[in-house]
Amino acid sequence: MGIIVQKFGGTSVADTEKIKNVASAVIREKKNGNDVIVVVSAMGHTTDYLVKMANEITSRPNSREMDMLLATGEQVSIALLTMAIQAQGYAAVSMNAMQVGIITECVHSKARIVDIKTNKLKEHLDKGEIIVVAGFQGVTPEGEITTLGRGGSDTSAVAIAGALNADRCDIYTDVEGVYTTDPRIVPCATKLDEISYEEMLELAHVGANVLHPRSVETAKQYQVPLRVRSTFKLEDTGTYIIGVDDMEIYKPVAGVAADLSQIRIVVTEVPDKPGNAAKIFELLSNSDISVDMIIQSYGRSDDTNDIAFTVAKTDYEKTMEIVKEIIREIHASGVLVDEDIAKVSIVGAGMVDRPGIAASMFKALAEAGINIKMISTSEIKISCLVEKGQSNTAIKALHTAFHLDAKETAVVMGDLPDV
Numbered sequence: 001m002g003i004i005v006q007k008f009g010g011t012s013v014a015d016t017e018k019i020k021n022v023a024s025a026v027i028r029e030k031k032n033g034n035d036v037i038v039v040v041s042a043m044g045h046t047t048d049y050l051v052k053m054a055n056e057i058t059s060r061p062n063s064r065e066m067d068m069l070l071a072t073g074e075q076v077s078i079a080l081l082t083m084a085i086q087a088q089g090y091a092a093v094s095m096n097a098m099q100v101g102i103i104t105e106c107v108h109s110k111a112r113i114v115d116i117k118t119n120k121l122k123e124h125l126d127k128g129e130i131i132v133v134a135g136f137q138g139v140t141p142e143g144e145i146t147t148l149g150r151g152g153s154d155t156s157a158v159a160i161a162g163a164l165n166a167d168r169c170d171i172y173t174d175v176e177g178v179y180t181t182d183p184r185i186v187p188c189a190t191k192l193d194e195i196s197y198e199e200m201l202e203l204a205h206v207g208a209n210v211l212h213p214r215s216v217e218t219a220k221q222y223q224v225p226l227r228v229r230s231t232f233k234l235e236d237t238g239t240y241i242i243g244v245d246d247m248e249i250y251k252p253v254a255g256v257a258a259d260l261s262q263i264r265i266v267v268t269e270v271p272d273k274p275g276n277a278a279k280i281f282e283l284l285s286n287s288d289i290s291v292d293m294i295i296q297s298y299g300r301s302d303d304t305n306d307i308a309f310t311v312a313k314t315d316y317e318k319t320m321e322i323v324k325e326i327i328r329e330i331h332a333s334g335v336l337v338d339e340d341i342a343k344v345s346i347v348g349a350g351m352v353d354r355p356g357i358a359a360s361m362f363k364a365l366a367e368a369g370i371n372i373k374m375i376s377t378s379e380i381k382i383s384c385l386v387e388k389g390q391s392n393t394a395i396k397a398l399h400t401a402f403h404l405d406a407k408e409t410a411v412v413m414g415d416l417p418d419v
Helices: 014-030 046-057 062-089 117-124 152-163 197-205 213-222 276-286 313-330 357-367 390-403 406-414
Strands: 003-008 035-040 092-096 102-105 115-116 130-134 137-139 146-148 168-173 195-196 226-232 239-242 256-260 262-271 291-298 305-311 334-338 341-347 374-378 382-385
Touching: 003 014, 003 152, 003 213, 003 262, 014 035, 014 130, 014 168, 035 062, 035 117, 046 062, 046 334, 046 341, 062 092, 062 130, 062 137, 062 146, 092 117, 102 152, 115 152, 115 213, 115 406, 130 152, 130 374, 137 152, 137 276, 146 406, 152 168, 152 213, 195 197, 197 213, 197 239, 197 256, 262 313, 262 341, 262 406, 276 291, 276 305, 276 313, 313 334, 341 357, 341 390, 357 382, 357 390
Parallel strands: 003 035, 003 168, 035 130, 092 130, 102 137, 168 226, 195 239
Antiparallel strands: 102 115, 137 146, 226 239, 256 341, 262 305, 262 334, 291 305, 341 382, 374 382
16 A cells, blocks of 8 residues: 555636546545545636735735635635545545645745645544645744745645655646647647656746646655646546656657746846846845846947846836846946747757757747747757747747657657556
């Protein structure tokens, strides 16, 4: 008998009929002889509705009170799911973050988990009970309620699995697994049987919305075997996310993704002096603003540079306040903003030490008539900034160029070893 952690998202528990369906999926795992812990998100669009109500009260709601408000959504779903499991004759108990002991840092709206107390979880498992835990939320050492930000329930589930040394963490969602790209854009996208932590992490960072990066980071840190599968097709085994050393790499590129949530900011004619770039990015970091792509190029005169970078749209207003302050301090000439951008990326563990991947990417985009504004690379990722309106065309071109279309990968992907 092992421990299996299951996570169900908002679409999986959107109404009472779906909650009953989830209860059956949970009991099915229990019947396999495993101890089961279930992590649940708020029902459907509950969180959006709560945010809307808060914004109707005030345009700048207090972050502490927002966490108090948003944490209620998961408590509704865990109570209803527990009742549904009990109604089918199985012992179950619901627990919020405080009852479990999910301890986070003292930050509201995007706190990180620092510790999980496992004593109470083990007590209930020893009684043979199914435990239903509220995802997305935590509590500070002082007892303040916090939330984990976007994808927080995924992170809750993986963190609990890591703390208990679980055999596996299954992330149930409304898709059948991880695809080579968004099937809504490329209908011939292929569902992957497996993908590495490293590849999934990069895909999550560059726009793939199946898993949040923090949940993948946590899974990699604790070596938790992760599986993404459909709530509505339980017979489908989904996609396994495992260590790259456990995989056979058949193709250099595993997936293509696009991120339309960023803005490019250019600080123009920055005096070419040591420390000016550091001032820009240090102040942004101090305000908890993450910068993605960065490029420095020569300005209009020999003694200046233009510094371009991208940030999330949600950080735009705060970023501009800081940038305008910096411009005055370092005597730059101004700032340009480009909202019409998309970051298109290819990701693959097979890219390591394989020449020609970047050239093939740039050639494919050129042949599709797409101009590249910025480029960034890592060991297993290449990202290009393009015009937003060309993002879908870019994805299709790259998906075909790297032989990821289903008709070309069906045989190869079917040969992947069982996990």
